[in-house]
Amino acid sequence: xxxxxxxxxxxxxxxxxxxxxxxxxxxxxxxxxxxxxxxxxxxxxxxxxxxxxxxxxxxxxxxxxxxxxxxxxxxxxxxxxxxxxxxxxxxxxxxxxxxxxxxxxxxxxxxxxxxxxxxxxxxxxxxxxxxxxxxxxxxxxxxxxxxxxxxxxxxxxxxxxxxxxxxxxxxxxxxxxxxxxxxxxxxxxxxxxxxxxxxxxxxxxxxxxxxxxxxxxxxxxxxxxxxxxxxxxxxxxxxxxxxxxxxxxxxxxxxxxxxxxxxxxxxxxxxxxxxxxxxxxxxxxxxxxxxxxxxxxxxxxxxxxxxxxxxxxxxxxxxxxxxxxxxxxxxxxxxxxxxxxxxxxxxxxxxxxxxxxxxxxxxxxxxxxxxxxxxxxxxxxxxxxxxxxxxxxxxxxxxxxxxxxxxxxxxxxxxxxxxxxxxxxxxxxxxxxxxxxxxxxxxxxxxxxxxxxxxxxxxxxxxxxxxxxxxx
Amino acid sequence: xxxxxxxxxxxxxxxxxxxxxxxxxxxxxxxxxxxxxxxxxxxxxxxxxxxxxxxxxxxxxxxxxxxxxxxxxxxxxxxxxxxxxxxxxxxxxxxxxxxxxxxxxxxxxxxxxxxxxxxxxxxxxxxxxxxxxxxxxxxxxxxxxxxxxxxxxxxxxxxxxxxxxxxxxxxxxxxxxxxxxxxxxxxxxxxxxxxxxxxxxxxxxxxxxxxxxxxxxxxxxxxxxxxxxxxxxxxxxxxxxxxxxxxxxxxxxxxxxxxxxxxxxxxxxxxxxxxxxxxxxxxxxxxxxxxxxxxxxxxxxxxxxxxxxxxxxxxxxxxxxxxxxxxxxxxxxxxxxxxxxxxxxxxxxxxxxxxxxxxxxxxxxxxxxxxxxxxxxxxxxxxxxxxxxxxxxxxxxxxxxxxxxxxxxxxxxxxxxxxxxxxxxxxxxxxxxxxxxxxxxxxxxxxxxxxxxxxxxxxxxxxxxxxxxxxx
Numbered sequence: 001x002x003x004x005x006x007x008x009x010x011x012x013x014x015x016x017x018x019x020x021x022x023x024x025x026x027x028x029x030x031x032x033x034x035x036x037x038x039x040x041x042x043x044x045x046x047x048x049x050x051x052x053x054x055x056x057x058x059x060x061x062x063x064x065x066x067x068x069x070x071x072x073x074x075x076x077x078x079x080x081x082x083x084x085x086x087x088x089x090x091x092x093x094x095x096x097x098x099x100x101x102x103x104x105x106x107x108x109x110x111x112x113x114x115x116x117x118x119x120x121x122x123x124x125x126x127x128x129x130x131x132x133x134x135x136x137x138x139x140x141x142x143x144x145x146x147x148x149x150x151x152x153x154x155x156x157x158x159x160x161x162x163x164x165x166x167x168x169x170x171x172x173x174x175x176x177x178x179x180x181x182x183x184x185x186x187x188x189x190x191x192x193x194x195x196x197x198x199x200x201x202x203x204x205x206x207x208x209x210x211x212x213x214x215x216x217x218x219x220x221x222x223x224x225x226x227x228x229x230x231x232x233x234x235x236x237x238x239x240x241x242x243x244x245x246x247x248x249x250x251x252x253x254x255x256x257x258x259x260x261x262x263x264x265x266x267x268x269x270x271x272x273x274x275x276x277x278x279x280x281x282x283x284x285x286x287x288x289x290x291x292x293x294x295x296x297x298x299x300x301x302x303x304x305x306x307x308x309x310x311x312x313x314x315x316x317x318x319x320x321x322x323x324x325x326x327x328x329x330x331x332x333x334x335x336x337x338x339x340x341x342x343x344x345x346x347x348x349x350x351x352x353x354x355x356x357x358x359x360x361x362x363x364x365x366x367x368x369x370x371x372x373x374x375x376x377x378x379x380x381x382x383x384x385x386x387x388x389x390x391x392x393x394x395x396x397x398x399x400x401x402x403x404x405x406x407x408x409x410x411x412x413x414x415x416x417x418x419x420x421x422x423x424x425x426x427x428x429x430x431x432x433x434x435x436x437x438x439x440x441x442x443x444x445x446x447x448x449x450x451x452x453x454x455x456x457x458x459x460x461x462x463x464x465x466x467x468x469x470x471x472x
Numbered sequence: 473x474x475x476x477x478x479x480x481x482x483x484x485x486x487x488x489x490x491x492x493x494x495x496x497x498x499x500x501x502x503x504x505x506x507x508x509x510x511x512x513x514x515x516x517x518x519x520x521x522x523x524x525x526x527x528x529x530x531x532x533x534x535x536x537x538x539x540x541x542x543x544x545x546x547x548x549x550x551x552x553x554x555x556x557x558x559x560x561x562x563x564x565x566x567x568x569x570x571x572x573x574x575x576x577x578x579x580x581x582x583x584x585x586x587x588x589x590x591x592x593x594x595x596x597x598x599x600x601x602x603x604x605x606x607x608x609x610x611x612x613x614x615x616x617x618x619x620x621x622x623x624x625x626x627x628x629x630x631x632x633x634x635x636x637x638x639x640x641x642x643x644x645x646x647x648x649x650x651x652x653x654x655x656x657x658x659x660x661x662x663x664x665x666x667x668x669x670x671x672x673x674x675x676x677x678x679x680x681x682x683x684x685x686x687x688x689x690x691x692x693x694x695x696x697x698x699x700x701x702x703x704x705x706x707x708x709x710x711x712x713x714x715x716x717x718x719x720x721x722x723x724x725x726x727x728x729x730x731x732x733x734x735x736x737x738x739x740x741x742x743x744x745x746x747x748x749x750x751x752x753x754x755x756x757x758x759x760x761x762x763x764x765x766x767x768x769x770x771x772x773x774x775x776x777x778x779x780x781x782x783x784x785x786x787x788x789x790x791x792x793x794x795x796x797x798x799x800x801x802x803x804x805x806x807x808x809x810x811x812x813x814x815x816x817x818x819x820x821x822x823x824x825x826x827x828x829x830x831x832x833x834x835x836x837x838x839x840x841x842x843x844x845x846x847x848x849x850x851x852x853x854x855x856x857x858x859x860x861x862x863x864x865x866x867x868x869x870x871x872x873x874x875x876x877x878x879x880x881x882x883x884x885x886x887x888x889x890x891x892x893x894x895x896x897x898x899x900x901x902x903x904x905x906x907x908x909x910x911x912x913x914x915x916x917x918x919x920x921x922x923x924x925x926x927x928x929x930x931x932x933x934x935x936x937x938x939x940x941x942x943x944x
Contacts, residue, residue, distance in 0.1 A: 078854075079861040083800075083810035116851045282801030283865070285808070312865040313852060322794070328555075329754030336757070338555035379588045379897060380785060380869070382550075383908035385915055389551040393755070393784040397852070398870035425851055436855035443857060 004031035005407060007050035008371070009041045012060040012387045015363035016347050020340035022388055028061060030369040033407035038363055054409075058377035059401060060387040062343065063362050064124025064146075064370035065316045066350030068275045069216070069254045069304025071130045072140070073110030075117065076101075076435045078308040080443060086222065086284045094309055100442060103159055107132040109431040111139035116416050116428050117314045118305075119145055121397040122372040124405045127252070127304070127354055129189045129216060131160035134174040137184055143424060144410035146370060148354050150189025150216050151175060153200055164200040168207070175211075183406060185356065187216035187252065193237035194225050198244060205245040214250045214355050217241070220263075221255035222286050238263050247272055252353050254304065255280075256294075257287040264290065268297035273353035276345070278322040279313075280306035291323060292331035295341065302350040303342075315397050320346050324392050339392040369407040374399045476503040477879060479522035480843070481513045484532040484859045487835035488819050492812035494860060500533060502841040505879035510835055530849035531873060532859040534815065535834050536596025536618075536842035537788045538822030540747045541688070541726045541776025543602045544612070545582030547589065548573075548907045549781040552915060558694065558756045566781055572914060575631055579604040581903040583611035588888050588900050589786045590777075591617055593869040594844040596877045599724070599776070599826055601661045601688060603632040606646040609656055615896060616882035618842060620826050622661025622688050623647060625672055636672040640679070647683075655878060657828065659688035659724070665709035666697050670716060677717040686722045686827050689713070692735075693727035694758050710735050719744055724825050726776065727752075728766075729759040736762065740769040745825035748817070750794040751785075752778035763795060764803035767813065774822040775814075787869050792818050796864050811864040841879040846871045 008030070013023040015038060027044035029037035037044060081093035107130060118126055128136050129150035140147035151171030153164045161167040171189075178184045188204050188211075190196040196204075196217075208215050219237060220226060229237045238259070241247055249271035256267070256274040267274060274294050281287060294301050303323060305314045320342045327337035351361025360370045374395055376382075381390050381399060403411035410416060416424045480502070485495040487510060499516035501509030509516060553565035579602060590598055600608050601622035612619035623643030625636050633639040643661075650656045660676045660683075662668040668676075668689075680687050692698060692709060701709045710731070713719055721743035728739070728746040739746060748761050766773050775795060777786045792814045799809035809817075823833025832842045846867055848854075853862050853871060875883035882888060888896045 076855060078866060079856070079858050082858075082861045082865060083796075083807050085806045089806070113851065113854065120851065279797060282797035283806065285800040285804050285806035287804070288801055308866075312861070313868075315852075315868075322797075324555075325751060325754035325794075328757040329760055332757050332759070334557045334561070334755065334757035335555050379585065379592065379901065380787075382585065382901060382904050383548060383911065384551070385908070385912060386551050386554075389554045389784065393554060394550060394780075396785075396787075396868050396870060398868060429851065429854060432854050436857070439855065440857060 001049045002047060003049045003051070004029050004036060005051055006030040007044060007048055007053045008056060008061060008373070009044070009053065010056045010061045010373070011058055013038065013363060014060060014062045014343065014388055014391070016063050016344055017362040017364060019344055020388070028363060028369070028371065030404070030407045033368055035363060035365055035367050035369050037365060054402070056373050056402070059373040059375050060391060061363070061371055061373050062391065063347040063360065064372050064403065064405065065122045065346050066302065066354070066361065067118060067123045067126040067305055067314070067316050068252060068273070068302035068350040068353055069277055069306060070114065070126050070128055070314060071307030071309075072114035072126060072128045072136060072314070073107040073130050074307035074309045075114040075314065076106065076110040076432065076439065078312045080309060080439065082283075082312070086286070089284065089310075097439065097442060101439065102131050104132045104135045106435070107135040108139050109435060111136040112143055112428045113432050114308065114314055115140050115143035115145045116424060119143065119403055119411050119416050120400060120414065121315045121317060122374070122400040122403060123314075123316050124370040124372070124403060125350065125354070125356070125360060127187060127216060127350070129191070131158055133171060134177065137174065137178055141181065141183055143416065143428075144405050144408060146360070146405055147184045148187055148356075149174065149178070149184060150187050151213070152189045152191065153204060154191040154195050155197055155200065156195070164196065168203070185354065187214045187354065189216040192218040192221075192225070193240055194228060201241065201244045201246060208250050212355070214252055214353065215246055216252045217246075217254060219253040219256055220258045221281070223258050226258055236263070238266070242266065252302070255286065255289070257281050257289045259290060259293075261293065264293045264297045264299060268299045271300065273300040273302050273349070275302045275304045275353065276319075276323055277304045277306040278319055278326050280310045284310055288326060288330045290330075291327040292333060292336040295337060300349055300352055301345040302353045303346045316346055317395055317397050320392050339388045342392050343388065369404050371404045372400060373402040375401040473519060473521045475521045475523070476501050476508060477523055478502040479516060479520055479525045480528060480533060480845070481516070481525065482528045482533045482845070483530055485510065485835060486532060486534045486815065486860055486863070488535050488816055489834040489836060491816055492860070500835060500841070500843065502876070502879045505840055507835060507837055507839050507841050509837060526874070528845050528874075531845040531847050532863060533835070533843055533845045534863065535819040535832065536844050536875065536877065537594045537818050538774065538826070538833065539590060539595045539598040539777055539786070539788050540724060540745070540774035540822040540825055541749055541778060542586070542598050542600055542786060543779030543781075544586035544598060544600045544608055544786070545579040545602050546779035546781045547586040547786065548578065548582040548904065548911065549779075550784045552781060552911065554784070558758070561756065561782075569911065569914060573911065574603050576604045576607045578907070579607040580611045581907060583608040584615055584900045585904050586780065586786055587612050587615035587617045588896060591615065591875055591883050591888050592872060592886065593787045593789060594846070594872040594875060595786075595788050596842040596844070596875060597822065597826070597828070597832060599659060599688060599822070601663070603630055605643055606649065609646065609650055613653065613655055615888065615900075616877050616880060618832070618877055619656045620659055620828075621646065621650075621656060622659050623685075624661045624663065625676060626663040626667050627669055627672065628667070636668065640675070657826065659686040659826065661688040664690040664693075664697070665701060665712055673713065673716045673718060680718075680722050684827070686724055686825065687718055688724045689718075689726060691725040691728055692730045693753070695730050698730055708735070710738070714738065724774070727758065727761070729753050729761045731762060731765075733765065736765045736769050736771060740771045743772065745772040745774050745821070747774045747776045747825065748791075748795055749776045749778040750791055750798050752782045756782055760798060760802045762802075763799040764805060764808040767799075767809060772821055772824055773817040774825045775818045788818055789867055789869050792864050811860045814864050815860065841876050843876045844872060845874040847873040
């Protein structure tokens with residue numbers, strides 16, 4: 001018998017590869033942070049002697065969910081501006097608040113809050129794009145999450161950096177500082193074609209090749225940005241990125257709402273990824289991405305929550321359900337984006353996009369043990385004829401019971417825990433209360449017996465002419 | 473000091489009327505099942521002596537949610553057919569299964585399961601449409617939920633009734649039997665224009681007036697049924713209902729996905745209700761209802777989950793969020809269906825539709841105490857600048873902590889309880905396991921190490937030519 005760290009004995013395992021497979025009464029053997037066996041429980045108990053055995057009698061275990069696009073620190077701005085057109089939402093709320101608030105501590109505290117929410121929702125990896133990425137990486141790592149940190153670039157000065165070169169310099173320095181951390185990796189993260197100049201994008205194309213990094217960028221989120229690009233450059237944004245050498249298998253085209261058929265085909269031909277963020281696209285009235293067309297062209301699909309200021313939850317299960325429903329409703333085809341394809345997008349699709357498909361995204365021997373157990377025993381998931389259907393259509397984040405990242409259990413019976421097993425929530429929520437007070441003051445007189453209608457003055461006194469340095 | 477049954481001391485109260493109002497540190501005084509005061513906590517503690525005081529220090533309390541359209545018993549068929557076009561879903565799964573299964577016990581057991589899920593999701597009232605409505609009413613009442621029971625009519629024979637007259641006779645007898653129950657009321661529930669003949673619909677129009685009952689009917693769910701109606705009757709279904717005298721303030725037009733501008737205006741002019749079921753409409757690829765147009769025309773809006781076979785959750789919070797997001801994304805207007813309007817649709821809008829607006833749907837003195845407390849203290853709802861925003865955009869059903877129906881606490885800290893305070897779940901889940909086995913056998917060989925692909929034979933051997941007696 002081989003001695004291993006952990007044996008998970010599961011009612012069901014959905015390994016994601018092969019697509020749609022459901023293994024009943026299977027065990028996952030974990031040693032040194034990696035998966036060393038996926039086999040029937042009875043056989044596992046003969047072959048392995050585990051230091052810890054976890055019995056999951058009414059649970060389905062899947063690969064950890066991969067949130068391919070978020071601005072984690074913006075969890076501190078959850079719900080500051082709803083039901084507003086994009087231009088007002090940015091100009092009156094997000095940019096002024098960020099100009100007043102964004103600093104290393106804001107990013108650290110907000111990212112810790114976000115990480116806790118993401119882990120409790122079954123996300124083991126997130127691809128983040130925000131200022132002060134070193135603070136974000138530190139926060140994600142401390143909470144136990146796998147971090148894909150954006151080396152941000154934008155042409156506007158902020159408290160973090162002065163110009164695009166400065167952003168890249170600082171981001172690359174963060175990469176150098178953290179490059180030995182096995183749970184941290186990086187993307188190059190130019191904000192968007194409309195906020196980053198050709199010279200910067202061209203430099204990023206070179207850096208991506210040299211450093212072997214994905215390129216994480218907002219693309220074709222709104223119809224307006226496409227019109228503006230045609231006026232300014234004579235090209236649609238994706239064509240401009242292509243001319244600059246950025247439409248490759250490294251590209252994460254975030255949002256990708258407004259794409260013509262030929263543009264979908266181009267993404268497919270180059271092996272690029274569309275990162276679908278359905279809640280955010282609907283909430284900001286950006287539109288509905290053509291997910292059925294992505295499937296038809298075999299574009300790699302990943303899912304993202306976007307930031308909590310435009311969602312307002314960092315809940316990839318919600319995005320999974322919404323992606324599945326919306327693909328059907330928008331295409332008129334009830335078989336579009338079936339449950340198996342949605343789960344793949346939320347796991348292996350994201351891992352592929354981030355260059356991590358050899359390490360995570362499916363439950364296979366040799367991969368790192370990023371795993372989520374969903375308890376299907378509650379009223380809301382009974383009866384159960386098909387755990388894969390329930391995962392996508394019936395589960396909520398409250399069904400997530402336990403989460404492992406690199407073999408370490410980071411959520412135990414719904415509670416995020418530290419290395420000693422102690423709950424994390426108290427220490428993480430304490431500074432959130434202080435931020436709430438500060439942001440609440442900025443938002444003006446809330447809670448006076450009527451719906452919060454923050455006064456514009458305290459926040460709009462900061463400079464919002466240029467939308468200085470927003471990253472969403 | 474006045475002695476009362478219960479005093480709820482709440483961080484926030486959202487009474488729904490007036491729309492958008494948020495009361496901070498307010499109490500709700502309850503006596504004899506009714507609301508007798510809504511006032512600042514300090515004042516309430518001077519004015520009332522309560523036999524029970526419930527402190528809700530980080531909670532927002534709203535009126536109980538009203539699920540205006542469901543087929544509760546179908547919770548036993550949760551997830552039996554996903555990712556299938558409507559015709560296959562009905563013909564291969566739902567109709568054959570219903571033909572094989574639907575009986576009084578199926579309805580009773582399935583409705584109890586549904587009621588538990590709905591209560592735990594903050595729903596205090598549901599408007600049900602299914603066979604054996606007496607069994608459904610009994611189940612809903614035993615679990616403590618307010619029941620609006622459909623007096624069903626359809627032209628096809630089932631185990632429940634032989635023809636439309638028999639359905640109506642049996643439904644009216646159920647109404648006679650239960651008419652003194654203060655928690656039960658009724659609708660006339662002809663299934664749909666395409667399954668009910670003119671003569672029956674005309675009789676229902678008369679009955680609705682005579683008995684003062686709402687009329688609960690699927691209308692314009694798919695483009696196909698409209699085409700078929702034009703071919704068969706030379707009229708679109710809504711025009712046919714109008715010719716038969718059914719488009720009045722009593723009408724619940726369920727789904728109402730495919731409406732022309734003039735049809736929206738007709739609903740508005742007559743004071744009819746559109747019952748929006750966004751998850752079901754997307755999942756079955758029926759389309760996207762024009763909710764922004766409903767708002768522009770001031771059509772009364774209510775929300776429904778539909779049955780768990782086409783959703784697959786009976787979660788009105790999910791429908792609220794989806795309705796708000798979808799209205800924005802589909803109309804291109806991020807201010808469409810703001811949070812306050814969504815909450816109104818999920819409470820007072822449903823109450824109006826069901827003829828219950830004098831009794832429930834808002835937190836006002838004199839109304840019955842149907843209330844839900846949402847705990848906003850968790851990571852997922854922090855920070856909180858606006859509890860109304862969080863309700864719609866950030867909350868999940870797991871934030872529902874306590875529920876009262878007619879002043880009786882039916883959910884206590886997430887657990888549905890009986891009159892003695894004992895948990896209900898065990899007794900309700902036990903028969904579900906038996907049904908799972910029986911339905912699983914019908915569905916064929918599941919769980920053989922691959923995605924469930926039920927054999928068609930065992931279920932399709934029953935007669936599905938006529939779609940006999942399905943109610944969804």
